[in-house]
Amino acid sequence: MSEYSTQFGAIDAYERGGVSVIADSPKNYLFSNMFDVAARSQPYVRVAVAKNFEYVIEVARAEGTSGWFTCAHDEFVTCLDYSCEVHLVKLDDPDSVVDPESEGAHALAELPPGRKMGRIVLRRGHMALLPVGAAYRFEAASPATLMIQTIDGPVTAHKWAEFCQS
Amino acid sequence: MAMSEDTESANKPANPRGLPLQSGFAVEPADNRTGYRAFKAGSFGFRRDGYFAHITWPNGRHQLAVDVFLRALMRDVAWGFFYGTVNFDTVFGTTNYYGEVEMFAGATNESFIRSGTAFIERFKADELMRIFKEMIGDWTNQGYDPFAAPMETGAPWGTKNGDNDDAVGRKRVTAKRMVGLPGDTPLRSDASGYPVNRMFADVPQDEPDVYAEPGFEHEVSAYNLFAYLSRSDVTWNPSVCSVVKESLFCPTSEEFILPVEHGNDRPEWFVQLTDEIIWTTKDRDTGAFRAQVVCKAGDVCVMPADVRHQGFSDKRSMLLVWENGSPKIPELIRSGKAPNVPVTF
Structure with a gap:
């Protein structure tokens, strides 16, 4: 038995750290906690927790079945605590669905024509590619926390004042 | 904390201080007592002994515990001078301008700045990197890995005792x-x-x-x-x-x-x-x-x-x-x- 115990977090079990200022403002550090964001969000609202120019890291609460999304560039999703399934469909004509120059994920009202690519069951710490030209959706039987590497786009929610230490 | 392979700008590197490029580099023979080589880059000199890395520049000198110096040097080498400034400690460090690099003593230390004693020279990045790589190779002894946590590696102290090229030559x-x-x-x-x-x-x-x-x-x-x-x-x-x-x-x-x-x-x-x-x-x-x-x-x-x-x-x-x-x-x-x-x- 190892003498060390790795501390993970989860949507229903997490502890926040924080910023103690000496000569600064805590707002400069945009400090938040991904499990806190997921715990207090509606399912599949993609909340930006980090932003660097056009790029963002989004956090979403996975629960039930999401709508379909697509994107004109790769994205990556990491499941941080519990299980979530990713379904992928290769779109027949992705450029007709979203502008190929566009950035960020787009929500689709319905699934356009395409072919099933497959599915992936993610658990804690698993990262999956959400490839360009595909549509995808998530399924989770119980709440889980997703972290998505993407670009600021039409579905990105900015709620900094709600979640960041001030 | 990681550099993209294509981060270096195709444009001329910024040079906000207007410094000229230094081109003088030297690797001295191994010291008879310690077995380590000394190095020169521009007006900076580098020497190590059993416990310390010694850095000199015109009208100034500084020393760091050699484990602190080697761990910092290892990251500067592995990261290709990284983004922005790598402070080895509160005195010595490098600032990356992506193709060219400033090496400094005191440039990010309030006392040096106020007293006007900060010293800075500028180098082509690949030329300074060559010296840094030779330094980390020569100054790292067998059994010591500057990438490893202290509890997972040997000690860096003492006179020259072999090398650990596999550890210091890791590819990122x-x-x-x-x-x-x-x-x-x-x-x-x-x-x-x-x-x-x-x-x-x-x-x-x-x-x-x-x-x-x-x-x-x-x-x-x-x-x-x-x-x-x-x-x-x-x-x-x-x-x-x-x-x-x-x-x-x-x-x-x-x-x-x-x-x-x-x-x-x-x-x-x-x-x-x-x-x-x-x-x-x-x-x-x-x-x-x-x-x-x-x-x-x-x-x-x-x-x-x-x-x-x-x-x-x-x-x-x-x-x-x-x-x-x-x-x-x-x-x-x-x-x-x-x-x-x-x-x-």
């Missing part, structure tokens, strides 16, 4: 799209020489369940990032694991102290994946203390572009360092066209 992992994809950076395993670290023995090693339809095996792909990080054999050495254009996910495993005070030239985000790191932040230019940031699993924070930061991790932890590798950012920040903090609320 830089996935082109995502770890585990065909043709990209491979997964780590016992068989490939990456056993699970002693502090991550309890990290599950299961892989995702991937069900790819025929013809889509190359794109329906996933891997266990936490298991991958649990097998990292180095500390404070971010690897690029997934890439969205210039957005680089650079996770790493951290134990003990970040060997440098990193004064980034752009905002740098930290996502704490497991355990805890305490960050000290100081003013980038003067070293005045600004804040302490405690990050626990799931916490996210940014280091503003006008601070230097140093992390402290007792239990080995997993940290996702998130970088924007765009070469345009330093000039945007210098010219005031981009903020030090990426979001205001």
